Amino acid sequence: MANVSESRGSALLHGEITAGPLRLAWAEAPWDTVVLGHPVVQISRIEADLGARADDLAPFVVACEAGGVELASCRLAHDRLRESMLLEEIGFRFIEMVYQPEFVCSEWTQTGDERGLELVLASARDLPAIVELAGTAFGCERFHMDPRLPSGLGDLRYQNWVRNCLEHPSQRLYALREAGDLVAFFVVEMLVDGTCYWHLNAVSPARQGMGYGLRAWRQMMHQAFKDGARRVRTSIVARNHRVLNLYARLGFVFPAPSMTFHWVRSA
Template sequence: MEYLRPTPWDERNFRIPTYEVTSVSEEALKETDQYEGHYTIKVNPMENPEQILKHDFYYMDTLIEPVCEKENLVAFDREGTSISKDYAKEEVLAIAEEAFMHGRFHRDFHIPSSLADLRYMNWVRDLQMKDQIFALYYQDQLAGFYGYEGEKVLLLGMKEEFRSKGLAKAFTSKGCQAQFNDGHDRLRTSISAANVASLNLFIMLGFKLKNTIDVYHKLNGPSPAEV
């Protein structure tokens, strides 16, 4: 497999082979026809998708990369909000199970929603093991979590009853400041173009939109079975 990079973090959830395609060349696309599994390929939006579509890939998402320099972070506060590394792991996992709906695997018609949820839960478990989760508290109640790695902001999940209350700006601001305090001069994240609320949030915090990339999926073989 010259052009196929296995993605074991996805295979564990879907229980079929999963790959990222490392090239948009014809040789790489032909290789996706030879093996069963689920494929992801990321391309420049200016790339002509004709050959990709001919090999049964289908458009899935456009990812936008906002970036923020340390000096440009706009700090927001809200009385009663705080972040902490002290939390009940299972309570955070319960939030992860139901907090996400904009992920590309949730929109992939070949992937059962329960497996897309499982993917987020396992991602949060991995971050918990690496101590890369902040719990978000509002008036001493667990409201959500903030996941990160190095200079990357990865996940923001909130309980339904705490959404649309103007808390996300304060929580995300505190999480970003904690990352900057760890010594990073720049932060970046990746957001689906469909997730307008998150894009607006990071713009308000001082992030600037830098790059975009189109994501295509392909399934060669049977769909993964729901659990």
């Protein structure tokens, strides 16, 4: 038995399957719909009992077809293989493994490495340089790595994210500079549980391999500590091994990873 909601026009696509051996919920991701020019949905919940079959996903498939969905994504815990196999049966493909490393702020000790860079909340005058960096910094992410999607969509996605930060009610855009030049940027959000979540961060290509990443990351950790955060958390794909090593060096703890899957209509 399924309870499926569909909508068009200004409303967002959404729906759920609430009975039987499968529970599933999905909703449109409007920020990604803007990038692709067609509806994009995210599966926010999937739980499959023993005996669940791909046919149980039929209401979702029908809703995507009726809504003109071009891309659907799902993130699963690393051990949810029953669910991942069901998704693969209807055309989803594995794209990436994702970690969410965490640092407990009570363990922070100032080292001095975080000093020397100018850290400011970005303003409109900072946007052109940050937007340009955002368009080149995220080549390891899922929108770039899925060969079925134009790589430029990933650049546009992160550039739009940065552009919207100045008007976002809770996300903040920080710029780190040296001698007036942009070194790095961070998009952060303080969550209600005391987590300082780093959504996006990047070092200018001209400054990479020179120790600026370590300095910038430490300065942002110190900022989170000053802001009263209990912990810092972020998300990083497993293939980005250079930055994984940076987080390990900084003392972040790595919980079990998650898997990301994509379904693309053209495929």
